[in-house]
Amino acid sequence: MNRVSTHSNLQSIKVACSNCNLRELCMPVGLDEQQLKRIDDVVAVRRKVKRGGTLFRNGEPFASLFAIRTGFFKTCVATEDGRDQVTGFQMAGEIIGLDGIVNDRHTCDAVALEDAEVCVMPFDRIEELSREVTALQNHVHKIMSREIVREHGVMLLLGSMRAEERLAAFLLNLVQRLHARGFSQSELVLRMTREEIGSYLGLKLETVSRTFSKFVEEGIVEVRQRHVRIVDTDALKRIVNSQQSCL
Amino acid sequence: MNRVSTHSNLQSIKVACSNCNLRELCMPVGLDEQQLKRIDDVVAVRRKVKRGGTLFRNGEPFASLFAIRTGFFKTCVATEDGRDQVTGFQMAGEIIGLDGIVNDRHTCDAVALEDAEVCVMPFDRIEELSREVTALQNHVHKIMSREIVREHGVMLLLGSMRAEERLAAFLLNLVQRLHARGFSQSELVLRMTREEIGSYLGLKLETVSRTFSKFVEEGIVEVRQRHVRIVDTDALKRIVNSQQSCL
DNA sequence: CGTACAGTTGAAAAGCCTCAATCGGTGTGG
DNA sequence: CCACACCGATTGAGGCTTTTCAACTGTACG
Structure with a gap:
């Protein structure tokens, strides 16, 4: 059923974007051999999250973005008075955690709706590398812009449908x-x-x-x-x- | 009434972030003299928009972000069938146009609700400079993340209040x-x-x-x-x- | 096999929308 | 300078959509 089910159970396996079948979804295209190698270094480790578990929570320090390899997440924000709102559902190849950049803390919860595995991408490494690899810089900007545009669509939906x-x-x-x-x-x-x-x-x-x-x-x-x-x-x-x- | 009303009517006046009283709102803090000078170069020109006029429209090519100097804007998205949704109101010191990055086209309209003036910041220049000035790079990321978080708040409002x-x-x-x-x-x-x-x-x-x-x-x-x-x-x-x- | 939880369905109530009339300010032309 | 028109805003009445509360069903899991 799951197309992307060829992952290993070992955490220590060499993580490499360069031969990841989801690369086209979360990484820039048109990189040369050398740039690809460097991007491999951004993804330090993978992390597994069990169904129902959280990848991060509102208030936790922000350090990394996460690329979803397998599984399915929801993100939700909450008010003090207990009411909460799902702000999105994310699937393989999508990037999660952008909310944390502005205050160095996450401002929402990311909960796995099924057993999941994500690539951990330390944000300082991303910033460092995107200063040198223009395509990566551009890609990061596009990912954030895409999220803004997506949310515009949700606002339209919530506001007028x-x-x-x-x-x-x-x-x-x-x-x-x-x-x-x-x-x-x-x-x-x-x-x-x-x-x-x-x-x-x-x-x-x-x-x-x-x-x-x-x-x-x-x-x-x-x-x-x-x-x-x-x-x-x-x-x-x-x-x-x-x-x-x-x- | 308007605190920031000391702008000149001349388009050709030297535009300089370094002595703009809104700098603290739209630019990173803690830059040294030299970095400030370089950032001055990012803002090429200013542009005036009359009340009711548009800064950009859905579908137009994206080239620049805009920092609002004076005035007040709304941004709105529309469906084909004519229904539309205001996605935000922006005031002095805020950055507008982030929606255009992902597809190199704007995906919403920006309309001036009163006579306004904006600083035009060509995005390729921003990317170029932010590769060299870390503080600017970080700042751009934070601005985009802030917009994402703001929209989360609007979604909470629209979805549950x-x-x-x-x-x-x-x-x-x-x-x-x-x-x-x-x-x-x-x-x-x-x-x-x-x-x-x-x-x-x-x-x-x-x-x-x-x-x-x-x-x-x-x-x-x-x-x-x-x-x-x-x-x-x-x-x-x-x-x-x-x-x-x-x- | 039974418990727990997700999902369905019904009836009544609440909240917001629609349609319509009216008010009030602003601007324009006689 | 006043009358009129226009647009934004207010208010009322009635209707519609969604919510609320409740009962019930089905499915998964120990």
Whole structure:
């Protein structure tokens, strides 16, 4: 099932971006041999996180960015009064921890939704090397900018979409990212609960569940627990761009 | 009224961060004489934008970041179907345009809500110089990370707060940022319409208006058009951290 | 096999939105 | 200088979406 399952159980194995099959996702392209070698040195160690475990927590000192090798994470922020908000779901090849740079402390929690392994990239090493390798510098900037743009999209979703539109947009986004990683365009396994989906989408879990049921009734998707099969992708796309645009 | 109103009308005046009174807001601190000089060279020109004018638009090629010298901006994203979402309000000393880095095109509009002037900072120059001046490199990273963290906060607001909490959080945030720029802690002039506030907060303009009225009734603020005087800051803070936390 | 937890579904309530009318300031032209 | 128009803001009434509370079902795991 998992395309990227060729990792060793040994922590001590030589970690090398240069022959990592996820390189195209988290590293810059078009590097020469020598630059690749140097980038290998950035990734010092890998780290495993069990399902339910945290990669980092709000308030912890920030030292490294993490590239996800396998597994699935959520990041969430919380207020003092206990309310919390999922700010994103991250999968293989994505970079996590950018929030910690500004104050040298993490400002959210990163929780593994399934057993995961990440590449630890000490941020001072990244800064050091990106002073010398222009492509890496540019890449770091693009990754951060991409995260800003992604969050703009979430703000649009939270600020102006109704429940059906939110869930449709969510499913399309997930399946698109999974497809980019070699998975199906129409089938996916949700790694998160209805409550976590709801938190991300600004909805209560009951509303998420009801909206799923509605999609099923309308023949747009098939749902069996966390297994989702998208039957009518175009219908989902139409829902996202609806906005009762009969004007 | 405007603390930073000593700008010249001439475009050709020597632009220098080294003696800009906003330097502490947009540039790194602790630079030596020589580094300051070099940073002066990053800011090539200034640009004026009239009220209602755009600094950049969605789809336009990205080349520069902009540091706001005077004036007030909003940034907004839009869907094809015409719905749009204000993603932020920016004031003097803040950096705008980070969204453009990832695809070399801007992905949102930046609109001046009052006559404004910005420092144009070509991004390739920034990258070039930040390879040599570590403090600048670090600063750029922190600015981007700060934006990511800010957006996390907006997501929390949009995803889990009710109208009163959103408006209270909004007012507290605005007045805090204005205070950091030498303005009053309790009085402010809104540069945006109720509709723009609503768009940012995921509410309709009528709801914003009603919520203002409610705050007035409760003696928390005084409102005369866009002039707002915060009478009871603690009450606003209590509203933000409410979450019917009688648990 | 039973317990715990995730998910579903129903009914009622709350909150926000929509539509509509009105008010108030600002700016313009007669 | 006043009348009018325009735009932003306010307020009311009714409707719709989502939430809340509750009961119940299904699945996973010891």
